[in-house]
Every structure is written in structure tokens, then in C-alpha cells.
Amino acid sequence: MTLKDKISPEEVAARRRRIKTLRLFIQILILLIINAQIFGAADTGFPAPVLYPAGAPYTVMVGAYYAFEKTMTSGALPFLALGVIFLITVVSGRAFCGWACPFGLAQDVVGYAPTKKKRPDRIINKDLQFFAQLFLFISIIIGLYVGWKTYKGTDADVREGLGVFSDAPFAVYSPAATLFATIPYMIGWYPDYDDPIAFTDFGILFWLRLLFLIAILYTVAYVPRAFCRWFCPLGLIMGECGKYSLIGLSRNPARCDKCGDCEKVCPMGVRILDYPYERISDPYCILCMDCVAACPKDALEITFNIPKKSSEKK
Numbered sequence: 500m501t502l503k504d505k506i507s508p509e510e511v512a513a514r515r516r517r518i519k520t521l522r523l524f525i526q527i528l529i530l531l532i533i534n535a536q537i538f539g540a541a542d543t544g545f546p547a548p549v550l551y552p553a554g555a556p557y558t559v560m561v562g563a564y565y566a567f568e569k570t571m572t573s574g575a576l577p578f579l580a581l582g583v584i585f586l587i588t589v590v591s592g593r594a595f596c597g598w599a600c601p602f603g604l605a606q607d608v609v610g611y612a613p614t615k616k617k618r619p620d621r622i623i624n625k626d627l628q629f630f631a632q633l634f635l636f637i638s639i640i641i642g643l644y645v646g647w648k649t650y651k652g653t654d655a656d657v658r659e660g661l662g663v664f665s666d667a668p669f670a671v672y673s674p675a676a677t678l679f680a681t682i683p684y685m686i687g688w689y690p691d692y693d694d695p696i697a698f699t700d701f702g703i704l705f706w707l708r709l710l711f712l713i714a715i716l717y718t719v720a721y722v723p724r725a726f727c728r729w730f731c732p733l734g735l736i737m738g739e740c741g742k743y744s745l746i747g748l749s750r751n752p753a754r755c756d757k758c759g760d761c762e763k764v765c766p767m768g769v770r771i772l773d774y775p776y777e778r779i780s781d782p783y784c785i786l787c788m789d790c791v792a793a794c795p796k797d798a799l800e801i802t803f804n805i806p807k808k809s810s811e812k813k
């Protein structure tokens with residue numbers, strides 16, 4: 500292919516289909532690996548950098564964000580959970596969001612709904628990320644406070660006062676926990692459930708959680724990956740670290756004619772053309788590769804990035 504050649508729309512569509520199928524396959528494979536108790540594997544309790552609850556049936560790993568909260572409220576510092584998040588993200592950015600996270604998979608599946616998709620602009624994206632920041636703030640404040648009390652052995656009162664929020668606050672309203680742990684438990688799929696967040700009846704909290712999950716999935720049907728953009732505190736942490744990741748996206752200036760086809764397909768609303776050619780270091784990018792497949796000039800590619808000062812823009 501010469502620099503002037505364009506890939507035909509049919510070939511672009513076929514490439515996008517192939518990459519989506521591959522991603523779906525890997526997402527399902529990882530969901531099975533996370534739930535390897537189905538195949539008789541033992542629970543390792545090891546944190547995985549995805550949003551997944553500890554109480555899910557058959558899980559052999561625990562979502563790193565749950566481990567982060569739970570370790571803090573137990574009176575320890577969450578070095579392991581944060582270490583896993585940082586290490587994975589520094590190498591591969593938010594690729595785990597794009598290719599591994601079970602709740603990312605759930606959103607991608609809902610995203611297939613034949614609805615007219617909206618493309619919130621950068622300002623809305625940034626403003627609504629306030630929710631993820633708030634959730635992270637709540638986790639840290641409660642985690643440090645309960646953790647300190649636990650460390651001193653005086654946590655009984657505060658735990659009684661905070662109730663279910665004293666253990667892992669985000670897990671209480673996380674739609675991933677509702678979808679993958681609470682609902683399977685409520686429908687009796689997991690009789691020996693060791694409920695880590697104490698949802699054992701159809702009380703008001705259950706219905707509120709269900710409502711939140713439905714509201715999120717409804718939004719996702721119109722705004723792809725809305726939860727990952729605006730609500731996920733783990734995605735927020737990974738997005739900030741991911742800006743400096745080794746693996747990232749770059750754009751070839753000799754090929755790119757700025758047609759914008761890449762931006763149109765991006766599920767996270769990344770403004771690819773606003774970034775320097777050599778590095779698209781957007782905290783929202785989940786390295787899903789849809790833009791790479793959609794570019795008719797083959798201008799985008801996954802590269803190893805060494806962050807440096809940009810010389811060339813747009």
C-alpha cells in the first residue's frame with residue numbers, strides 16, 4: 500500500500516469486525532479464567548486490574564479495586580493492589596479495560612443495542628468524571644478512617660455506624676458487584692456464598708443497587724462505555740497512570756489526512772487528532788484498536804512509547 504492509497508470501506512468494515520470479534524473472544528476467555536473455579540481451580544485471592552467483586556461465584560481472583568478498599572479498611576496499606584494496578588498500567592495503559600474487564604465486556608455487549616449512539620464532547624466527558632473522582636475520594640476517606648480505627652482496635656463503633664459501607668464502600672453500589680455477585684446470589688446460583696458485603700436479602704439496598712445497574716446499562720446503550728468514562732474509580736486511576744504507559748497509540752503524519760474516521764468510532768470519545776502524532780496519551784483510551792482498524796489510511800498503530808516532548812501537533 501502506498502501512502503496515497505485508501506483502504507476500501509468494505510475492507511475497513513471487515514477489519515473492524517475482526518478486531519471486535521478478537522476482543523470479544525479474549526474478554527470471554529478472561530472472564531472464564533477469572534471464574535476458573537468452574538473448572539475446579541482454587542481461589543487465589545490475587546488482585547486483577549479489572550472491576551470484579553470478591554463475592555462472585557467461582558472467582559479465583561479479586562478485582563484490584565475491591566482489594567484496594569478491603570485492605571485499607573482492614574488496617575493495612577494496599578501495596579499489592581496498587582502495585583498490580585500501577586505495574587500493569589505503566590506497561591499497557593488501560594488495555595485491561597479494553598480487553599479484560601468483565602464489566603467492560605458487559606458494556607460492550609449492551610453497546611450492540613441498535614440505538615442511536617451519542618458522542619458527548621470532551622467537556623462533558625471531563626465534567627462527568629467527577630463521579631469517578633467522588634467514588635475514589637469516598638473509598639480513600641472511609642478506607643483510611645476505618646483502617647486507622649481497625650489498626651488501633653477501636654473500629655467497632657464506626658463499623659456499626661457505617662454498616663455495609665465500612666468494609667469496601669464502592670463495592671456496595673458498584674454495578675459490577677451487583678451484576679456478577681449479588682444477582683447470581685439472589686437467584687440462588689451460588690448456595691455456599693460467603694457474602695463479603697452482606698447482601699443477603701431483597702431489602703431496599705438491593706433494589707437501589709439494581710436500579711443503579713439498570714440506569715448505567717441504559718446509559719451505556721446510548722453512550723458506549725459510559726461507566727468506564729464517568730463512574731469507574733479504577734478506570735480513573737488507570738487512566739492517569741496510562742498516560743505514561745510503554746505501549747500506546749501513535750499516528751503516522753505521512754499517512755494521516757485528518758479525515759476523522761478514527762474519532763467517529765472511538766467508544767471512549769478520545770479526540771485522537773488533538774494529540775501529537777507520536778503519542779496519543781489520552782487517559783480515556785482503552786487500547787481497543789477500533790480506531791486502528793477504522794483508519795482507511797493505516798495511519799494509526801500500536802507502538803512502544805517513550806514519553807518525550809512533542810515537536811509536532813495536528
Ligand code: SF4
Binds near residue numbers: 595
Ligand atoms: S473503566 Fe472500570 S469498568 Fe471500565 S473497563 Fe476499566 S476497570 Fe472495567
Ligand code: SF4
Binds near residue numbers: 761764766785
Ligand atoms: S483512541 Fe482508539 S484505541 Fe483508544 S479507545 Fe479510542 S478507538 Fe480505542
